[in-house]
Amino acid sequence: MKTAAMIQTYPADITLDRELLARAIDALITCSQACTACADACLSEEMVADLRTCIRTNLDCADSCGATARILSRHTGYDADLTRAHLEACIAACRACGDQCEQHAGMHEHCRVCAEACRSCEEACGELLTSIA
Amino acid sequence: MKTAAMIQTYPADITLDRELLARAIDALITCSQACTACADACLSEEMVADLRTCIRTNLDCADSCGATARILSRHTGYDADLTRAHLEACIAACRACGDQCEQHAGMHEHCRVCAEACRSCEEACGELLTSIA
Amino acid sequence: MKTAAMIQTYPADITLDRELLARAIDALITCSQACTACADACLSEEMVADLRTCIRTNLDCADSCGATARILSRHTGYDADLTRAHLEACIAACRACGDQCEQHAGMHEHCRVCAEACRSCEEACGELLTSIA
Amino acid sequence: MKTAAMIQTYPADITLDRELLARAIDALITCSQACTACADACLSEEMVADLRTCIRTNLDCADSCGATARILSRHTGYDADLTRAHLEACIAACRACGDQCEQHAGMHEHCRVCAEACRSCEEACGELLTSIA
Numbered sequence: 001m002k003t004a005a006m007i008q009t010y011p012a013d014i015t016l017d018r019e020l021l022a023r024a025i026d027a028l029i030t031c032s033q034a035c036t037a038c039a040d041a042c043l044s045e046e047m048v049a050d051l052r053t054c055i056r057t058n059l060d061c062a063d064s065c066g067a068t069a070r071i072l073s074r075h076t077g078y079d080a081d082l083t084r085a086h087l088e089a090c091i092a093a094c095r096a097c098g099d100q101c102e103q104h105a106g107m108h109e110h111c112r113v114c115a116e117a118c119r120s121c122e123e124a125c126g127e128l129l130t131s132i133a
Numbered sequence: 134m135k136t137a138a139m140i141q142t143y144p145a146d147i148t149l150d151r152e153l154l155a156r157a158i159d160a161l162i163t164c165s166q167a168c169t170a171c172a173d174a175c176l177s178e179e180m181v182a183d184l185r186t187c188i189r190t191n192l193d194c195a196d197s198c199g200a201t202a203r204i205l206s207r208h209t210g211y212d213a214d215l216t217r218a219h220l221e222a223c224i225a226a227c228r229a230c231g232d233q234c235e236q237h238a239g240m241h242e243h244c245r246v247c248a249e250a251c252r253s254c255e256e257a258c259g260e261l262l263t264s265i266a
Numbered sequence: 267m268k269t270a271a272m273i274q275t276y277p278a279d280i281t282l283d284r285e286l287l288a289r290a291i292d293a294l295i296t297c298s299q300a301c302t303a304c305a306d307a308c309l310s311e312e313m314v315a316d317l318r319t320c321i322r323t324n325l326d327c328a329d330s331c332g333a334t335a336r337i338l339s340r341h342t343g344y345d346a347d348l349t350r351a352h353l354e355a356c357i358a359a360c361r362a363c364g365d366q367c368e369q370h371a372g373m374h375e376h377c378r379v380c381a382e383a384c385r386s387c388e389e390a391c392g393e394l395l396t397s398i399a
Numbered sequence: 400m401k402t403a404a405m406i407q408t409y410p411a412d413i414t415l416d417r418e419l420l421a422r423a424i425d426a427l428i429t430c431s432q433a434c435t436a437c438a439d440a441c442l443s444e445e446m447v448a449d450l451r452t453c454i455r456t457n458l459d460c461a462d463s464c465g466a467t468a469r470i471l472s473r474h475t476g477y478d479a480d481l482t483r484a485h486l487e488a489c490i491a492a493c494r495a496c497g498d499q500c501e502q503h504a505g506m507h508e509h510c511r512v513c514a515e516a517c518r519s520c521e522e523a524c525g526e527l528l529t530s531i532a
Contacts, residue, residue, distance in 0.1 A: 002436075002516050006436035008508075009507070011509070025432065029432055030401055034401045036468075036473070040409075043475045044474070044475045045410055054210075055209075056306065060203075060215060066200065066465065067199065071196060074436075075443070076442050077185060077190060085221060085225040089219045089221065109407075117401050136303075139300055142379055143310065144376070166272070169335075173276075173339065174272070176342045176451050176455065185442050188442060189439065192438075206303045209306050209309050243277070246271045247272070250268050318475050320476075322475045322476040336459075337459050340458065342452065343452030343456060347495075348492060351491040354484060355485045362478055362481055
């Protein structure tokens with residue numbers, strides 16, 4: 001990923017801590033990809049009917065992380081309230097998806113890996129949020 | 134748009150008010166498109182240097198509305214907390230973008246039309262949020 | 267939708283036919299929403315295991331239409347080759363999804379409505395593509 | 400990123416070469432983030448008026464790479480034609496954006512880093528495309 005490198009090249013000031021920011025963006029795009037893949041892996045499981053909620057939560061989390069990664073990648077005209085609100089919503093999505101995937105982590109390896117991605121993302125976004133508040 | 138028709142065909146219960154839901158989704162995808170187009174129209178203005186914050190807020194609002202429209206389009210495994218958090222974040226994005234665009238509404242017709250889309254979206258999402266809380 | 271209104275306010279020349287363009291963008295965002303909703307409706311069907319391919323194609327079509335709608339909403343620095351390549355890919359996604367949904371249209375009303383959205387989108391994008399080529 | 404790990408956990412066959420696939424997805428999400436950040440960095444440059452086409456191409460490339468990364472992350476109900484069409488469109492977007500950014504690479508470090516991301520992505524997608532054709 002080029003996230004940290006891109007942050008270093010931004011031609012104006014960045015209000016947020018650059019290291020926490022890069023870590024959060026990296027965790028968000030990792031989580032978005034893992035959730036997209038986990039939804040698809042769940043869809044191919046024989047027991048797909050038992051994984052409906054997991055698939056739905058995966059899809060929501062992928063969308064939420066994707067949008068938040070883009071918003072955090074912009075620094076021009078920074079708005080702390082907007083950043084905070086989107087981090088909070090995204091943390092809720094990661095927590096819900098991590099909880100869902102964890103329930104099937106012993107049975108489905110993709111849910112185990114995806115739960116890890118969700119927990120890391122929740123944590124990285126939480127640390128960034130704490131640094132703003 | 135087929136939003137209301139698709140809601141009617143959902144094979145299980147939907148917790149949210151179907152009319153408020155359809156109105157919110159329609160407003161969200163309308164706003165997402167208007168913001169994408171407004172960012173591009175601002176970019177082509179001679180005074181683009183004065184429209185940086187407007188462009189940035191447009192892009193954020195487009196992403197936030199796009200993700201929220203998708204999340205609201207799913208009803209399986211409904212999670213009220215997730216819905217609420219994303220509506221709140223999206224309302225903040227619409228308000229910020231509406232405020233930005235309104236400042237240039239007298240000068241740039243695209244900002245006037247986009248501000249309308251943002252206000253409608255903020256209102257439709259606000260009504261849906263009130264119905265959940 | 268504000269698509270046609272936003273096109274009218276663009277401050278520079280637009281190479282494409284404005285009416286065909288507005289129709290294509292409207293069809294794309296309608297189709298993207300319908301496909302997102304159809305994937306979720308399929309997920310809630312008792313026979314979800316028989317709808318795996320339909321769900322996957324729905325999700326792809328939603329993503330392809332969403333990206334193409336954004337690309338067509340930008341006119342600054344227009345690049346005919348880029349526009350053409352994305353229209354072609356999106357038409358392929360709409361055709362595949364329309365074919366899938368049509369197979370279940372008699373059984374699942376959401377697939378019937380979604381197939382309509384896919385066919386309309388394929389047609390609107392095809393007309394725009396023809397006007398460029 | 401968890402891309403390779405997620406591919407290993409997919410419960411059914413994957414038609415594509417797993418290594419080429421993981422490399423393409425990683426390059427796509429890296430490029431999508433770099434392009435989003437580059438658009439924003441260009442927007443903050445004093446000479447933003449000279450970077451309009453670069454910003455527009457960045458935004459298109461971010462959208463195209465984002466959608467293609469999601470499509471490649473799904474293996475259920477694989478459709479070679481769809482995959483090919485989206486890889487081709489995305490390669491065109493990466494090439495256009497790489498060309499744009501390269502023109503300003505000597506002047507703007509963000510364009511230099513972003514051009515690298517575009518070239519890597521074009522190459523990784525090209526190799527995957529060759530392996531399908």
